[in-house]
Amino acid sequence: MRPLFRWAGSKKKLLPQIKKYLPPQYSRYFEPFCGSACLFFDTLPQKAVLSDMNAELIHAYSMVKTSPSKVYEFLSSLEVSQDEYKRVRGLEEKDLEDFQRAGRFIYLNKLCFNGVYRTNLQGRFNVPMGVKTGSIPSLSDLEAYAECLRDVDFFAEDFESVVGRAGADDFVYLDPPYSKPDSRKRGEYGPNSFDYGDVDRLVAALVSANDRGVPFVLSYCESDTLVSAIPCEWSVEHLSVKRHVAGFHQHRKMVGELLISNRPTMPGEQ
Ligand SMILES: C[S@@+](CC[C@H](N)C(=O)[O-])C[C@H]1O[C@@H](n2cnc3c(N)ncnc32)[C@H](O)[C@@H]1O
Incomplete structure (x- = not known):
């Protein structure tokens, strides 16, 4: 897989x-x-x-494992465009529900430059949108990942x-x-x-x-x-x-x- x-x-x-x-x-x-x-x-x-x-990465895996449909609900509400990317990147993790935080992480990971995870000194993700990007997972993709992660314990x-x-x-x-x-x-x-x-x-x-x-x-x-x-x-x-x-x-x-x-x-x- x-x-x-x-x-x-x-x-x-x-x-x-x-x-x-x-x-x-x-x-x-x-x-x-x-x-x-x-x-x-x-x-x-x-x-x-x-x-x-990387606590955001581990949080995203954990949410896909337990709540793939909630994560998808948020992910599918986001458009793929430069303006939307900047808006989503600007969202503060503390203002989001757990499933939204995971959806934001997946969205930024799929669309950022080369899948790089980089933050500024305040810990805010600051990678620009890439040209060659990944595709946003479907609900059945996320459900298949949840199945693979069923017996996985995660630690940040x-x-x-x-x-x-x-x-x-x-x-x-x-x-x-x-x-x-x-x-x-x-x-x-x-x-x-x-x-x-x-x-x-x-x-x-x-x-x-x-x-x-x-x-x-x-x-x-x-x-x-x-x-x-x-x-x-x-x-x-x-x-x-x-x-x-x-x-x-x-x-x-x-x-x-x-x-x-x-x-x-x-x-x-x-
Ligand atoms: C080379 S990448 C691992 C790539 C991975 N093998 C893969 O298939 O994608 C190194 C990872 O180590 C993590 N990392 C860096 N310092 C760490 C530490 N002290 N303890 C645990 N993880 C750390 C980074 O967040 C990064 O995800």
């Missing part, structure tokens, strides 16, 4: 490689930096825990507490924002988003998960610091991926990325 949201940094292109690390069976699927959760929607596990520090939290809840029967996929020591914060995912200073915290959370027997795979940009910080028995796969630079379709280049796991891939698939 296609993800419900458009999302910067989605790992659609890496899905075949990432899926090699999935255990044949697991109890719950955890994705603590879920964004559009493209691996979740591709594999549709029975039970899952999806979380992200930092990754560390969520990884801490996974057990040996579960599987965790982590996809934090990529960051370099010298890169300026671009505010791609809002204030306080994961950055280079959080790499030690990430490694500590994974070492603790590994000690509890929790299988995981982490996708990240090439980073000598990260590779030298992890236990040597974990596998490190180096990949080269064509990516858009700074969100512009015409600028593409090959970039190095990593898959780090405490699990072997399926025999013969490496």
